[in-house]
Amino acid sequence: MTTGLRLVNATLENTPLPQLQDAILDEETLAQLFRDIQHCAVLDEVLLKGGLLSMASEKSVPLTEALEALRERRVVGVQLRYWYAGANWWDTLMNTPRGVRLIRIEHKLEAGHLP
Numbered sequence: 129m130t131t132g133l134r135l136v137n138a139t140l141e142n143t144p145l146p147q148l149q150d151a152i153l154d155e156e157t158l159a160q161l162f163r164d165i166q167h168c169a170v171l172d173e174v175l176l177k178g179g180l181l182s183m184a185s186e187k188s189v190p191l192t193e194a195l196e197a198l199r200e201r202r203v204v205g206v207q208l209r210y211w212y213a214g215a216n217w218w219d220t221l222m223n224t225p226r227g228v229r230l231i232r233i234e235h236k237l238e239a240g241h242l243p
Contacts, residue, residue, distance in 0.1 A: 148233055151230045152230075165208060165219075171209075172209040174188050174190065194206045217234055218233050219231070
């Protein structure tokens with residue numbers, strides 16, 4: 129959890145669920161996503177997912193290492209946490225039989241409490 133951040137009046141009644149983006153990526157699109165994040169975003173964390181309920185890494189790993197581990201199927205998935213265009217994004221990438229599945233969510237934070 130990032131310190132210094134606070135959700136404002138977060139209750140089930142007044143907090144809408146964030147929208148999810150969901151897509152299957154081919155190899156070319158996956159490579160472009162990693163290039164875009166490397167060159168256009170401020171990367172906070174890159175975490176490797178070892179199994180359905182476990183992380184393969186307890187600390188952030190380099191972006192290139194995450195892409196290689198995902199491509200070689202040494203991990204179930206990868207989570208990228210980054211800032212882009214003033215918003216905090218979490219991309220979860222999971223290997224599936226059809227390709228790499230991307231689940232993207234934007235985390236909205238109160239402007240006065242940005243890092």
